[in-house]
Amino acid sequence: xxxxxxxxxxxxxxxLWRGFLAVLALTLIAGFVVDLHPHFAVEGWPGFYAGYxxxxxxxxxxxxxxLGWLLKRPDRYYGRDERDD
Numbered sequence: 001x002x003x004x005x006x007x008x009x010x011x012x013x014x015x016l017w018r019g020f021l022a023v024l025a026l027t028l029i030a031g032f033v034v035d036l037h038p039h040f041a042v043e044g045w046p047g048f049y050a051g052y053x054x055x056x057x058x059x060x061x062x063x064x065x066x067l068g069w070l071l072k073r074p075d076r077y078y079g080r081d082e083r084d085d
């Protein structure tokens with residue numbers, strides 16, 4: 001008998017989202033309070049690191065999709081399936 005995982009409950013998913021958003025908000029607020037010692041002027045912008053992280057994550061996802069499309073092969077690329085016998 002399969003037991004339910006704690007992530008199977010929608011209530012827990014909502015709690016996780018709220019927790020993630022709270023951490024994001026606290027991080028953005030901390031950017032206004034903490035002196036970050038930026039090396040470049042752009043690093044001093046409020047929310048720069050959050051935006052930079054989001055943009056790079058988005059670019060990695062798009063790059064992986066493009067690479068998957070480029071490397072995709074047909075199902076029969078390696079020869080006959082065992083089921084064909």
